[in-house]
Amino acid sequence: MKIIIIENELYLAQSIASKLNDNHFKTEIYSTIKDALNSRGDVYLLSTNLPGQNHAPLIKKFSDKIIILMVSYINNNTVSEPLKLGAKDYIVKPFMIEELLRKIEHYKEFQELRQKSILFKEYTNNLLKDIEHIYDIEQLSPPVVISSNYQRLADKIVFTYAEKVNQILIFVSVYNENWKEQIEGSTDNNILYITDVDTLKKSERDTLFKLLENCNNFIISTTSNIEFPYDTVSIMSDSKLYDQNEILTIDDYVKFIVKSFQYQFPDTELSNKLGISRKSLWEKRKKYGIFKKK
Numbered sequence: 001m002k003i004i005i006i007e008n009e010l011y012l013a014q015s016i017a018s019k020l021n022d023n024h025f026k027t028e029i030y031s032t033i034k035d036a037l038n039s040r041g042d043v044y045l046l047s048t049n050l051p052g053q054n055h056a057p058l059i060k061k062f063s064d065k066i067i068i069l070m071v072s073y074i075n076n077n078t079v080s081e082p083l084k085l086g087a088k089d090y091i092v093k094p095f096m097i098e099e100l101l102r103k104i105e106h107y108k109e110f111q112e113l114r115q116k117s118i119l120f121k122e123y124t125n126n127l128l129k130d131i132e133h134i135y136d137i138e139q140l141s142p143p144v145v146i147s148s149n150y151q152r153l154a155d156k157i158v159f160t161y162a163e164k165v166n167q168i169l170i171f172v173s174v175y176n177e178n179w180k181e182q183i184e185g186s187t188d189n190n191i192l193y194i195t196d197v198d199t200l201k202k203s204e205r206d207t208l209f210k211l212l213e214n215c216n217n218f219i220i221s222t223t224s225n226i227e228f229p230y231d232t233v234s235i236m237s238d239s240k241l242y243d244q245n246e247i248l249t250i251d252d253y254v255k256f257i258v259k260s261f262q263y264q265f266p267d268t269e270l271s272n273k274l275g276i277s278r279k280s281l282w283e284k285r286k287k288y289g290i291f292k293k294k
């Protein structure tokens with residue numbers, strides 16, 4: 001990481017830089033806001049005691065970075081206003097380098113977690129974006145079981161619900177060895193989303209139900225006809241995508257291929273890929289109720 005130090009007291013700036021260098025950080029020192037605006041760093045240590053200089057432009061420009069204010073005293077101009085503009089924290093001079101390092105590490109971890117959160121959200125949205133449903137999310141009320149013929153459809157419902165009620169979703173797959181500990185350590189402030197219960201033996205499902213006795217904020221998804229001691233909603237899909245580990249019937253496979261690729265390939269090529277005649281393709285369309293728009 002590169003740390004930019006904006007401080008007009010050269011001796012102090014050099015002292016801070018030296019200690020940071022000893023802790024394997026790269027540093028650059030600037031004595032004016034104007035010069036620092038052209039810098040490129042990960043962390044900005046900004047002195048708010050720079051006579052005649054306005055720190056607002058720098059904070060606004062680098063608000064996505066870690067900006068820690070170095071202040072001699074605390075008031076509206078040195079702390080409150082800069083924090084409102086986007087600075088992350090402040091430290092009062094004189095300070096111990098260990099205190100500064102703790103703050104840098106804390107915000108570094110926070111920034112990394114935020115970036116991962118954005119990445120996972122974008123990935124999930126992309127993964128589920130083509131899955132459509134008409135289920136009214138307002139009707140969903142945990143604790144509840146979602147029974148569906150398509151796991152990703154249940155995922156789409158649950159992720160949409162969590163975003164709507166602005167609650168954190170805790171994903172619990174019973175494939176994970178620590179699924180019991182996850183449930184035991186949960187609180188009703190977060191939504192437990194429990195999947196893969198179809199793979200549990202009856203005795204293991206009884207253990208699951210026992211663990212959930214003190215939980216009120218959970219959603220279970222299932223693709224099997226299992227009886228649960230909770231309210232169950234059935235949400236089915238007519239146009240599902242199939243998982244790699246799912247075995248399809250010949251009819252289901254042909255139906256899926258025709259619906260998914262009929263606009264990408266002409267009928268002659270599509271029927272050749274399926275190993276059937278064009279007449280047979282027409283007959284299957286009629287059988288499945290699939291009509292190709294012209």
